[in-house]
Amino acid sequence: MDLYKINQSKNSLNKVRVSSFNIERELQDLIENNLELVLGIQFIVSEFTVGHYRLDTVAYDSEVRAFVIIEYKRTSKDSVVDQGTAYLNTLLQHKADFTLAYNEKLGARARVADFDWTQTRVVFIAGSYTNYQKDAIDNPNLPIELYEARKTENGYLTLLQIMNNSENSRFANKVSALSSQSKVISKAADVDQVSDLKPYTEEMFLDKATANICDLYDELKADILLWDSEFEV
Template sequence: MPLFKKKESKLLQIKEKSNPLEKDIQEATEQNLNEIFGLDYVSSEFQLNGLRVDTLCFNKESNSFVIIEYKKDRSFSVIDQGFAYLSLMLNHKADFLLEYNERNKNKSLNRESVNWEQSRVIFISPSFTVHQKAAINFKNLPLELWEVHYYDGDLIEYEQIEPFENSENIETVTGGNKLIKEVTKSIKVYDLDLHLKRGSENTRKLFQSLKEKIMDLGEIKENPKQLYVGYRISDSHINFVAVHFYKEKLELTILIPDKNLEDPKKWTRKVPKSFGWA
């Protein structure tokens, strides 16, 4: 879909720039990691065992490492390269911890403080092929594809390629690939079904009614995590509500200023600052 700029009563199309340099994409991304992805920068060009990590990041929400790779080569295999980087991380945890701790003198991590199950790889490119996009259409795949587009007027757009819903697991189509089997045993991608199974028939019905109202608010993205299902505006990395499933009830954590909260029945309580959310 083309972008337009309104000038009086006319719409002027904003032209997309072709062939942005990989180093420019990397620089813009690294300097704005929190704004784009909600991630903290760790380091660039981290080399280990013959592989080079373009950008190493840390996700404070899930306490996990995220690897970002920038690609202009349209022939690379998303699955092969993605799982190679995840395997590198899982087999060299000490090196990743050392890299983080050396770059963050005021913070430190140890093996137990990192949720290795939530490790991810993000590929960023001006465009992906049809085959590369199709490669991520599997259940429980810890890989993301993002296209970046440069426009006149210093405009930059990051757009995630969303996978189709598919019940098939990546392991069912990779045969005896040892590396993929090892990684998928260690990496967890949580989905809505996990949370629905925690509830009863009544809480599932209640959730479906709640979800419909949330999704009716606009372009909302569902974000299942280990302990909750989050919902955020599609261009944001912050959940405005998180739904926690219990057998006989749902518990909601809502991001809202105190002055805007209407609670005549006094059902709500403020999240303690010790939780790190307030």
């Protein structure tokens, strides 16, 4: 992605130099201190040791009542799928540890059954990714997101999500959990492995709606998307 600064007086463009973060911790501190602004989720704990791993950041997505693991990378050498799957398995095998971390951070008294474990996901943030890594997450049922983070010479941060190309991608079509919360929670406690993760999709909700509701939804969706092509469902 090229970035240019507009020179109004000369009606010209000057290319802005963009670089990656030299120190992984610098990127981690910047994201953790601004999680709600950049990703819309709450910070829970940093450098969280659980099972065989040490997770860079654990956060919480209140919209879907689920935990989010964030991993930062200075280089793009490692496999994001293998590492992401290992982290997801670890989370699902240690639900009580994550629940305790949530309670300690927010002063809450939540129980394991209060969270929707089916919506758990892993977010990788790095300076760049290989084509293999980008293609590897091109799966609508894989709860892994990739973001490219770059800093500019004039003190700006660019954070670009690598969108999944699948038509029914969970990341290109995020939908709030509008179904009965009690039904979701009762099933969530039984999720123990990655294959049980079931991301919300538009189809999941539309299949349960009447024809009239579906027509109204499609009409409203089309009108809203006309406002700005960058909007996400």
